[in-house]
Amino acid sequence: xxxxxxxxxxxxxxxxxxxxxxxxxxxxxxxxxxxxxxxxxxxxxxxxxxxxxxxxxxxxxxxxxxxxxxxxxxxxxxxxxxxxxxxxxxxxxxxxxxxxxxxxxxxxxxxxxxxxxxxxxxxxxxxxxxxxxxxxxxxxxxxxxxxxxxxxxxxxxxxxxxxxxxxxxxxxxxxxxxxxxxxxxxxxxxxxxxxxxxxxxxxxxxxxxxxxxxxxxxxxxxxxxxxxxxxxxxxxxxxxxxxxxxxxxxxxxxxxxxxxxxxxxxxxxxxxxxxxxxxxxxxxxxxxxxxxxxxxxxxxxxxxxxxxxxxxxxxxxxxxxxxxxxxxxxxxxxxxxxxxxxxxxxxxxxxxxxxxxxxxxxxxxxxxxxxxxxxxxxxx
Numbered sequence: 216x217x218x219x220x221x222x223x224x225x226x227x228x229x230x231x232x233x234x235x236x237x238x239x240x241x242x243x244x245x246x247x248x249x250x251x252x253x254x255x256x257x258x259x260x261x262x263x264x265x266x267x268x269x270x271x272x273x274x275x276x277x278x279x280x281x282x283x284x285x286x287x288x289x290x291x292x293x294x295x296x297x298x299x300x301x302x303x304x305x306x307x308x309x310x311x312x313x314x315x316x317x318x319x320x321x322x323x324x325x326x327x328x329x330x331x332x333x334x335x336x337x338x339x340x341x342x343x344x345x346x347x348x349x350x351x352x353x354x355x356x357x358x359x360x361x362x363x364x365x366x367x368x369x370x371x372x373x374x375x376x377x378x379x380x381x382x383x384x385x386x387x388x389x390x391x392x393x394x395x396x397x398x399x400x401x402x403x404x405x406x407x408x409x410x411x412x413x414x415x416x417x418x419x420x421x422x423x424x425x426x427x428x429x430x431x432x433x434x435x436x437x438x439x440x441x442x443x444x445x446x447x448x449x450x451x452x453x454x455x456x457x458x459x460x461x462x463x464x465x466x467x468x469x470x471x472x473x474x475x476x477x478x479x480x481x482x483x484x485x486x487x488x489x490x491x492x493x494x495x496x497x498x499x500x501x502x503x504x505x506x507x508x509x510x511x512x513x514x515x516x517x518x519x520x521x522x523x524x525x526x527x528x529x530x531x532x533x534x535x536x537x538x539x540x541x542x543x544x545x546x547x548x549x550x551x552x553x554x555x556x557x558x559x560x561x562x563x564x565x566x567x568x569x570x571x572x573x574x575x576x577x578x579x580x581x582x583x584x585x586x587x588x589x590x591x592x593x594x595x
Contacts, residue, residue: 256570258281267563269485269565294435297550300550308528309496313427376473380405397526420444435447452464455572481567492558506530506532540555550567
């Protein structure tokens with residue numbers, strides 16, 4: 216029989232867990248294996264990463280490694296906000312889908328229907344083409360003026376969304392006929408962000424806040440615009456240059472929004488994952504458009520390493536070792552991010568890094584192996 220004092224302590228702890236809705240953490244073996252994957256990021260004075268594993272809707276592993284910046288040396292935790300880079304695209308796609316839900320757009324709406332002064336090519340490009348990277352629009356980064364490499368970060372001019380639109384309007388031709396090829400396009404997602412603003416009548420970032428972030432209580436997540444808003448609990452990007460860590464947080468393309476301008480944290484992205492799982496914003500039927508791989512006449516989507524992939528609206532969709540998967544990665548100066556969702560297995564891994572020497576997609580898949588092998592009947 217347990218002595219009364221110990222029994223009381225156990226009862227209090229048990230009640231606390233029940234009241235908080237806490238789930239049991241991942242077993243010690245897995246926790247140690249995950250932790251070892253990030254061993255080199257354990258530091259009190261270098262940039263690092265935030266790692267979250269969700270199983271059956273519960274956080275079973277969440278940990279921060281390293282610091283947010285080299286001045287304050289504030290430790291990274293679940294509330295630290297990182298620039299998501301291209302992981303932003305799933306929010307941009309959702310914003311467009313909400314406007315379709317509202318009846319203000321259709322996936323077949325043409326670019327020229329929205330921007331009447333767009334060249335003739337705009338009659339060929341649909342919203343669907345922009346969402347699934349089959350528009351043929353040239354890369355705006357290749358079109359913009361080159362910046363002075365000797366300039367300090369605060370002196371670097373940053374291209375804005377409206378400037379991207381004007382650059383694209385001036386291009387005489389597309390890279391290919393829309394719908395015939397797949398070509399990953401930041402240009403397309405910048406334009407989608409501009410479209411959200413024009414069609415909704417409010418700035419893109421405000422639309423995201425009202426229709427997505429506020430509704431899901433993602434209160435620390437924002438589309439960052441320098442001089443307009445501020446990122447709470449901000450992590451700054453870094454690169455290792457000649458053996459020394461340097462803050463490399465902003466570049467000439469860091470001000471565009473729809474392709475990569477959202478900042479978020481593990482705590483808020485867990486709410487996003489729940490919303491996707493429970494169809495809180497769009498019905499299961501409405502989400503099917505985003506989860507249907509695009510088909511083109513020539514070529515196919517490719518993963519970052521060049522292997523074949525599948526793409527919907529803001530998500531890569533190719534399976535992993537026979538398991539259905541929604542995933543994306545993000546890369547921008549000083550940041551690397553990844554989200555891997557296995558809907559059928561109710562497993563999600565999110566890794567956010569404020570350093571450029573980490574491959575979070577590869578690390579996330581190593582973590583997924585620890586869980587998915589159980590479903591294949593293998594020993595952990």
